[in-house]
Amino acid sequence: MIGPVAELPLLQPAQEPRERADAARNRLRILAAAADLVAERGIEHVSMDDVARAACVGTGTLYRRFGDRAGLALALLDEHTRAFQDALIFGPPPLGPGVPAAERLRAFGDGYLDVLEEHADLLAVAVARARRGQAGPEQLYATHLAILVREAAPRLDAEFTALSLLATLDPARHLHARRELGWPVERLRSGWRTLVDALTAAP
Amino acid sequence: MIGPVAELPLLQPAQEPRERADAARNRLRILAAAADLVAERGIEHVSMDDVARAACVGTGTLYRRFGDRAGLALALLDEHTRAFQDALIFGPPPLGPGVPAAERLRAFGDGYLDVLEEHADLLAVAVARARRGQAGPEQLYATHLAILVREAAPRLDAEFTALSLLATLDPARHLHARRELGWPVERLRSGWRTLVDALTAAP
DNA sequence: AACATAACCGGAGCGCCCTCCGGTTATTGC
DNA sequence: GCAATAACCGGAGGGCGCTCCGGTTATGTT
Numbered sequence: 001m002i003g004p005v006a007e008l009p010l011l012q013p014a015q016e017p018r019e020r021a022d023a024a025r026n027r028l029r030i031l032a033a034a035a036d037l038v039a040e041r042g043i044e045h046v047s048m049d050d051v052a053r054a055a056c057v058g059t060g061t062l063y064r065r066f067g068d069r070a071g072l073a074l075a076l077l078d079e080h081t082r083a084f085q086d087a088l089i090f091g092p093p094p095l096g097p098g099v100p101a102a103e104r105l106r107a108f109g110d111g112y113l114d115v116l117e118e119h120a121d122l123l124a125v126a127v128a129r130a131r132r133g134q135a136g137p138e139q140l141y142a143t144h145l146a147i148l149v150r151e152a153a154p155r156l157d158a159e160f161t162a163l164s165l166l167a168t169l170d171p172a173r174h175l176h177a178r179r180e181l182g183w184p185v186e187r188l189r190s191g192w193r194t195l196v197d198a199l200t201a202a203p
Numbered sequence: 204m205i206g207p208v209a210e211l212p213l214l215q216p217a218q219e220p221r222e223r224a225d226a227a228r229n230r231l232r233i234l235a236a237a238a239d240l241v242a243e244r245g246i247e248h249v250s251m252d253d254v255a256r257a258a259c260v261g262t263g264t265l266y267r268r269f270g271d272r273a274g275l276a277l278a279l280l281d282e283h284t285r286a287f288q289d290a291l292i293f294g295p296p297p298l299g300p301g302v303p304a305a306e307r308l309r310a311f312g313d314g315y316l317d318v319l320e321e322h323a324d325l326l327a328v329a330v331a332r333a334r335r336g337q338a339g340p341e342q343l344y345a346t347h348l349a350i351l352v353r354e355a356a357p358r359l360d361a362e363f364t365a366l367s368l369l370a371t372l373d374p375a376r377h378l379h380a381r382r383e384l385g386w387p388v389e390r391l392r393s394g395w396r397t398l399v400d401a402l403t404a405a406p
Numbered sequence: 407a408a409c410a411t412a413a414c415c416g417g418a419g420c421g422c423c424c425t426c427c428g429g430t431t432a433t434t435g436c
Numbered sequence: 437g438c439a440a441t442a443a444c445c446g447g448a449g450g451g452c453g454c455t456c457c458g459g460t461t462a463t464g465t466t
Binding site: 160163170180183188190201 | 333334359360363364366367370371373375376379380383386390391393394397398401402404
Binding site for chain 4: 221223224225226250251252262263266271272
């Protein structure tokens with residue numbers, strides 16, 4: 001009979017053998033160089049070879065660290081969005097817990113639109129990650145929204161509604177609305193609010 | 204004083220000088236070859252060079268005809284979606300005119316989900332066209348939905364709501380829900396219905 | 407029928423994303 | 437300190453989307 005203790009390491013194989021010192025140094029160099037280049041020209045004018053050259057690193061190293069272009073974008077994004085993600089769970093209301101879920105849904109849209117205003121291009125690159133198995137940036141937001149929807153509108157399919165709401169805030173669509181259509185952010189904010197209100201209204 | 208007749212040609216400069224015979228022949232060869240290859244392996248396993256080779260045509264010809272990969276996908280899609288697009292405007296209710304707008308909105312979702320079930324991968328490639336100035340396949344649907352929303356729910360921002368609803372039916376998201384999440388189509392159908400009902404309910 | 411011209415053709419080539427592999431280096435146990 | 441080993445490094449190279457341009461061909465006119 002196999003003891004459960006012997007099986008535990010198999011259940012948690014994610015225990016990476018700890019990052020080597022030179023690898024960590026390179027990762028930081030890459031991130032710093034990439035952040036500089038992106039701040040200077042925008043992500044769409046920065047190639048992976050550019051980043052590798054600026055970080056004095058081979059392209060192989062770049063890809064082993066971050067998987068692909070979307071992974072690098074996600075890592076760059078992480079610095080800018082961790083505060084927002086923390087505020088969703090631990091922060092003060094209305095973004096964090098402490099008020100009705102419908103109100104938190106409205107606050108989420110406002111906060112996420114702020115993120116989009118600043119990093120929509122980076123997010124647009126990062127979401128492509130979902131097509132390579134890896135989890136993209138939307139995973140966390142989807143589950144968060146699903147929880148809020150389940151509480152604010154129990155009659156709805158919470159997971160489906162969460163993805164639908166998130167689709168509204170898709171980075172590429174945001175850029176389209178803002179740049180091609182020239183819509184002001186206020187229009188998107190009030191649109192989100194109206195959408196949430198309609199969904200959370202009592203039947 | 205300039206007569207309006209003299210100005211008319213300037214207002215309609217889109218009068219292309221008529222396609223040359225060899226160009227038309229090549230266009231058809233390309234479309235046929237591309238349709239064969241896509242039917243055989245799926246769009247994601249067909250490169251532009253593959254299509255050019257199969258059509259016995261240079262890649263330059265391919266790109267002059269269709270602009271880019273998304274344009275070719277759109278052209279392939281056109282054969283399969285024209286019937287649906289016509290039904291939206293001229294067809295019998297509930298897809299076509301003759302019933303309340305809310306009911307037509309529900310029917311649109313059902314019909315579009317049928318299209319997605321069959322051509323989501325092609326659509327996913329075609330929507331990238333919007334990022335190169337050219338109009339993608341969603342333009343028509345967006346305006347159609349906006350008209351219906353304006354009639355069914357005048358209190359809403361019709362254009363914004365139309366884009367939001369369309370975002371729910373985004374091809375890439377559809378594939379994600381169907382393949383990665385394993386959701387059945389029925390879940391997406393009822394989700395769409397609930398969404399439309401919530402938005403078109405009286406305040 | 408011959409010409410002028412505008413449209414069209416093909417494929418070489420560029421930049422990009424990403425993979426692969428032989429050589430190198432940090433880490434661990436002794 | 438030293439050897440064994442596992443992780444890491446760099447860059448050459450493949451596949452792909454797309455562009456560019458010198459040569460070719462169809463079309464309308466004389």
